[in-house]
Amino acid sequence: MASLLVVGSVAYDTVETVAGRSEEQLGGSATFFSLAAALFVPVHVVAVVGKDFRETDLQLFRERGIDCSGLQIRNGKTFRWGGRYSSDFSERETLFTELNVFETFDPDIPQHLRSVKYVFLANIGPDLQLRVLEQMESPQFVAMDTMNFWIERDFGRVKEVISRVHGIVVNDEEARQLTGRQNLPEAMEIIRSWGPKMVIVKKGEHGAVLLLEDGFFFLPAYPVRAIVDPTGAGDTFAGGLMGYLAHAQEFGPQVFRKAVVYGSAAASFNVEGFGVEKLKEISKSDILLRCHDFHRMTSFELP
Amino acid sequence: MASLLVVGSVAYDTVETVAGRSEEQLGGSATFFSLAAALFVPVHVVAVVGKDFRETDLQLFRERGIDCSGLQIRNGKTFRWGGRYSSDFSERETLFTELNVFETFDPDIPQHLRSVKYVFLANIGPDLQLRVLEQMESPQFVAMDTMNFWIERDFGRVKEVISRVHGIVVNDEEARQLTGRQNLPEAMEIIRSWGPKMVIVKKGEHGAVLLLEDGFFFLPAYPVRAIVDPTGAGDTFAGGLMGYLAHAQEFGPQVFRKAVVYGSAAASFNVEGFGVEKLKEISKSDILLRCHDFHRMTSFELP
Numbered sequence: 334m335a336s337l338l339v340v341g342s343v344a345y346d347t348v349e350t351v352a353g354r355s356e357e358q359l360g361g362s363a364t365f366f367s368l369a370a371a372l373f374v375p376v377h378v379v380a381v382v383g384k385d386f387r388e389t390d391l392q393l394f395r396e397r398g399i400d401c402s403g404l405q406i407r408n409g410k411t412f413r414w415g416g417r418y419s420s421d422f423s424e425r426e427t428l429f430t431e432l433n434v435f436e437t438f439d440p441d442i443p444q445h446l447r448s449v450k451y452v453f454l455a456n457i458g459p460d461l462q463l464r465v466l467e468q469m470e471s472p473q474f475v476a477m478d479t480m481n482f483w484i485e486r487d488f489g490r491v492k493e494v495i496s497r498v499h500g501i502v503v504n505d506e507e508a509r510q511l512t513g514r515q516n517l518p519e520a521m522e523i524i525r526s527w528g529p530k531m532v533i534v535k536k537g538e539h540g541a542v543l544l545l546e547d548g549f550f551f552l553p554a555y556p557v558r559a560i561v562d563p564t565g566a567g568d569t570f571a572g573g574l575m576g577y578l579a580h581a582q583e584f585g586p587q588v589f590r591k592a593v594v595y596g597s598a599a600a601s602f603n604v605e606g607f608g609v610e611k612l613k614e615i616s617k618s619d620i621l622l623r624c625h626d627f628h629r630m631t632s633f634e635l636p
Numbered sequence: 637m638a639s640l641l642v643v644g645s646v647a648y649d650t651v652e653t654v655a656g657r658s659e660e661q662l663g664g665s666a667t668f669f670s671l672a673a674a675l676f677v678p679v680h681v682v683a684v685v686g687k688d689f690r691e692t693d694l695q696l697f698r699e700r701g702i703d704c705s706g707l708q709i710r711n712g713k714t715f716r717w718g719g720r721y722s723s724d725f726s727e728r729e730t731l732f733t734e735l736n737v738f739e740t741f742d743p744d745i746p747q748h749l750r751s752v753k754y755v756f757l758a759n760i761g762p763d764l765q766l767r768v769l770e771q772m773e774s775p776q777f778v779a780m781d782t783m784n785f786w787i788e789r790d791f792g793r794v795k796e797v798i799s800r801v802h803g804i805v806v807n808d809e810e811a812r813q814l815t816g817r818q819n820l821p822e823a824m825e826i827i828r829s830w831g832p833k834m835v836i837v838k839k840g841e842h843g844a845v846l847l848l849e850d851g852f853f854f855l856p857a858y859p860v861r862a863i864v865d866p867t868g869a870g871d872t873f874a875g876g877l878m879g880y881l882a883h884a885q886e887f888g889p890q891v892f893r894k895a896v897v898y899g900s901a902a903a904s905f906n907v908e909g910f911g912v913e914k915l916k917e918i919s920k921s922d923i924l925l926r927c928h929d930f931h932r933m934t935s936f937e938l939p
């Protein structure tokens with residue numbers, strides 16, 4: 334079992350959905366990622382929060398085996414984000430973004446964490462992602478996320494990061510935006526030609542697609558009946574995925590497929606509650622049960 | 637091996653897509669269905685065409701083992717439809733609909749076909765679907781399709797047909813419209829509670845979902861690189877599905893799953909050419925190859 338380092342955001346989210354409203358809930362890409370990944374391996378979180386960061390939230394991280402020695406606590410307020418989802422969850426409107434201490438975040442990796450072998454560059458600017466890469470000593474597997482904002486603003490730099498990682502996890506719109514191709518399999522092959530061995534596209538309610546050298550792997554989304562809040566589903570997916578990979582410490586195609594299944598199972602829990610409500614409650618065996626459900630719901634026999 | 641009867645439309649389609657334009661191509665739900673199903677079992681087609689129906693098209697049916705004794709040839713012109721797809725194929729605009737002889741179609745089932753055991757009610761009005769059901773003697777497995785037009789216009793009658801069939805194959809929008817539920821798994825369970833043992837929802841590029849008593853089965857769409865014309869994909873899917881079921885003559889969960897795989901493989905070929913261009917070319921072994929691709933692209937092992 335290897336340990337896993339994530340660099341991303343820790344935030345307080347205010348979210349409105351058909352299921353209700355939730356204020357100042359613990360969120361941020363590094364948070365969702367860490368809580369999911371920590372079900373599998375020890376996680377080191379590198380992020381920044383303000384002096385207002387709640388002691389109970391720090392405690393939650395620690396209880397779940399998340400090392401906070403790389404979590405910077407700065408003068409000022411923690412990153413805040415507010416958003417509202419349409420009734421069918423197909424659209425998301427940002428109501429406010431207050432970067433606060435995140436605006437000047439410098440992902441300085443503490444010396445003792447630079448030798449960590451598994452690294453996830455969550456959705457932060459490509460300059461910061463590169464800065465992390467430069468500090469890591471000899472990582473075995475680095476994966477990244479990005480978003481439309483960075484792709485529009487600094488495509489060249491995003492592509493540079495992509496060319497230097499082993500894996501990328503983006504959503505369908507981002508894959509299309511990165512490549513200018515509507516056809517998703519085609520877009521994924523183009524991204525793979527830029528460097529990463531593993532390309533994963535998340536399609537929300539339509540599941541996820543993995544592309545490796547040996548071809549595609551498709552997995553549906555878990556059929557969740559009552560979605561409460563999709564915030565962080567993608568980060569939770571990446572956390573389950575990377576957590577499983579770091580646990581397995583293998584790189585065969587079957588291991589990556591399983592990692593997608595574990596990531597999807599983790600994400601399916603996350604959307605059933607506001608913020609990290611559900612992630613806080615579940616254990617690895619809950620995840621495993623849904624992995625077996627996935628197997629039942631996707632397998633078929635051919636003559 | 638049982639034979640299979642389909643009641644639906646036979647038409648001449650004029651289609652524009654990014655791949656080009658195709659005029660007066662053989663189309664219609666019963667056509668796509670029959671050509672796909674005939675790869676597996678003998679098919680009887682019940683439909684109506686005008687005196688202008690081309691001899692070469694009749695010949696195509698006969699060559700593929702499609703019995704045309706129920707194909708009515710009436711004074712007047714064959715049903716015509718014209719449509720245009722958006723560049724990403726996500727939207728379809730109808731340019732014209734000329735019902736012609738289809739307007740007064742009476743699905744009179746010839747006496748010698750009333751004992752056929754497998755029946756598909758393609759997308760025609762619910763009154764006509766009921767009229768077919770009344771004429772069939774003791775079908776073993778009847779499945780149906782419908783569309784937004786009928787659901788809006790005559791929901792009660794559509795629901796009556798649903799309550800009297802063994803299977804239903806609709807797309808995601810129709811499933812939502814039928815039930816008023818956004819959540820697809822929930823919508824499918826509601827439809828199943830109305831009667832049919834088998835509920836299938838087609839999601840286009842996102843694949844298909846099957847619901848039986850023992851739960852859900854998800855299959856992605858085949859990753860087709862160059863889509864030419866999606867017209868008839870749903871009918872081709874239903875044709876491959878029902879053709880396989882009639883061939884298997886079994887009703888276990890694994891048979892239904894395989895039927896979804898066969899239907900999806902058939903549909904993936906259909907979208908690669910205009911009209912029935914591709915369906916005319918393929919054989920059962922082409923379908924089988926893609927079924928094995930599906931298996932490779934969806935299977936994973938759990939401890």
